[in-house]
Amino acid sequence: MSTIHVESTSSSSMSHHEHTGYHCQVVGEGHGYCHPRKGDVRSPCPALNTLANHGYLPRDGKSISVFDLIRGLRQGYSLSIPLAFLLSFSAVLILGQFRSISLADLARHNLIEHDASLFHRDAKKGEEYAPRCPDNSLLKQIILQGGHYKHGFITLADVANIRVKREIVKPLDGVHAEIARGEMAIAIGVLGGRNSATEGLDLEVLRHWAKYERFPDNWKPDHVQGLYKSYKMTKVIRDRMDDMKSGKLKNVLDEDTGGASTRVEPSDSVNPK
Structure with missing residues (x-):
């Protein structure tokens, strides 16, 4: 995958304006980035927020149909038709909002939305809605805890390590654990490029995407992320987590006191065939 140039984000240069549907007075009808404006709504999901910030979904975050979701996921992240359909229809079914x-x-x-997120804090007890903004301390933890198997990159094995640590503190049911x-x-598969199943995703690209909810400058998908590949990548994470929970595999984060400075060779099961 080619190097991705990442620049800092600032909304200070953008004039005061409001968004209506897909329209932005500053960047027009294209897919340039614009920070959420007054009246816009966002979710705890950086993937969908990024699509709205780039106009692949309505920029105000409102009145989104299932077909808007499918189109946005396909155009913005180059998901395959089956994967985009599965994610979009699952979302509206779970929410029970079909229009x-x-x-x-x-x-x-x-x-x-679920507890033990890598990017946002858990919902407070009794609260109906979870925090929507990414938490800087959690993002910092990901950067420190990733990179064990390839310097500067988060791999599927890193995700398994981090998820086990998160879920010890806040266990998830089977459905939310799979989500x-x-x-x-999928995030690693799309943002990391066609070889991300083995090579992982640049940690700085992940941090930039999750914190600012925007695509890195000049980034474009270099492949179609399909349902089967996403399933295989998810299974790698699940299998390694199961092995750690059963004691067959040691979680390197249990002994790591120096962040990503420790390097451990991943087992063969890290690389989906």
Whole structure:
């Protein structure tokens, strides 16, 4: 995969304006980045927020149909038709909103949103909605805990290590555990490029995407991310997590006191065939 140039994000240069549907007065009808404006709504999901910030979904985050979701996922992330259909129809079915949704609906706790997220804090006890903004301390933890198998990159094996640590503190039911694994497998698969199943994703690209909810400058998908590949990548994470929970495999984060400075060779099961 080619090197991705990442620049810092600033909204100070953008004039005051509001968004209506897909329209942005600053960047027009294209897919340039624009920070959410007053009245816009967002979710705890950086993937969908990024699509809205780039105009692949309505920039105000409102009145999104299932076909808007399918089109946005296909155009923005180059997901295959089966994968985009599965994710989009699953979302509206779980939310129980069949005509349209807003991104804010995705923050409803324990529907699609779940505890032990890598990017945002858990919903407070008794709260219906979870926090929508990424948490800087959690993002910093990911950067420190990743990179064990390839310097500067988060791999599927790293995700398994981190998820086991998160879920010790806050266990998840089977459905939400699978959602948590799948969302990271797809994020690495799309942002990391066609070889990401073995090579992982640049940690700085992950940090930039999750924190600012925008694509790195000049980034474009270099492949179609399909359902079967996403399943295989998710299975790698699940299998390694199961091995750690059963004691067959040691979680390197249990002994790591120096962040990503420790390097451990991954087992053969890390690389999906």
